[in-house]
Amino acid sequence: MTSLSRPRDGRWIAGVCAGIARRLDLDPKAVRIAFVLSCLLPGPQFLAYLILWVLMPSED
Template sequence: MNTPQTRRLQRTRSDRMIAGVAGGLAKYLGIDPVIMRIAFVIVGLMNGIGVVIYLVLWLLMPNEDAESTTNNLDVAIDEMRAMIEQLVARIRDLFR
């Protein structure tokens, strides 16, 4: 007896520009990731809610290779912290 494969909403590791949210949503919906990225940019520029939605999804969506026992919120916060540290280091290097 074959059980149907359930699709899960997950952030991608392979199709990632920032956190893999747009890539994961695109994979889940079966569309091109560029369309999702453009949608986030448009909604973000219109009223800023796109940025908030992206950040919330980053916190809530697990990585595609995450184990079920992993606390996704802690992983996402660690990723955000690392990305902010890299950004601060780049900005600091610009002013040296």
């Protein structure tokens, strides 16, 4: 497994979903769809995304 970081290529907004997909060896589209669908449920999903955006290092 690779380290958890936001990739420079394949980003849409901040690269959080792409980084999670790369870390878990999943398709980035599936992770993005799962995130968007989870936003329809009550909870702090968007806040978690913002926190990950700040905390996840960007690839060099």
